[in-house]
Amino acid sequence: MMISTRGRYALRVLLDLAENQNEGYIAMKTVAERQELSLKYIERIMPVLSKNHYVEGVQGKGGSYCQASERKDYRSGDKLRRTEGNLDPVGRR
Numbered sequence: 001m002m003i004s005t006r007g008r009y010a011l012r013v014l015l016d017l018a019e020n021q022n023e024g025y026i027a028m029k030t031v032a033e034r035q036e037l038s039l040k041y042i043e044r045i046m047p048v049l050s051k052n053h054y055v056e057g058v059q060g061k062g063g064s065y066c067q068a069s070e071r072k073d074y075r076s077g078d079k080l081r082r083t084e085g086n087l088d089p090v091g092r093r
Contacts, residue, residue: 005041006083014055014079017067025065027064028042049083050065054079055068
């Protein structure tokens with residue numbers, strides 16, 4: 001199975017939010033810096049995570065996100081299916 005950059009970034013963002021949940025809402029700029037990820041790419045992923053209730057967001061200047069559920073409720077496969085779409089095994093060429 002191949003996991004795209006989109007799926008890997010989504011998992012890293014969610015993990016960062018979970019690890020730093022005591023900070024409350026966190027700006028994606030902060031997550032991007034901590035994880036050394038592209039902020040523009042993260043900003044394209046966040047609406048998918050928000051729509052699927054993995055994160056809660058505050059919009060506007062200084063907008064930020066926090067995790068929407070307890071870590072025990074998180075399943076990596078579920079999040080990957082939401083961000084990747086299809087997780088069928090990929091044959092080697």
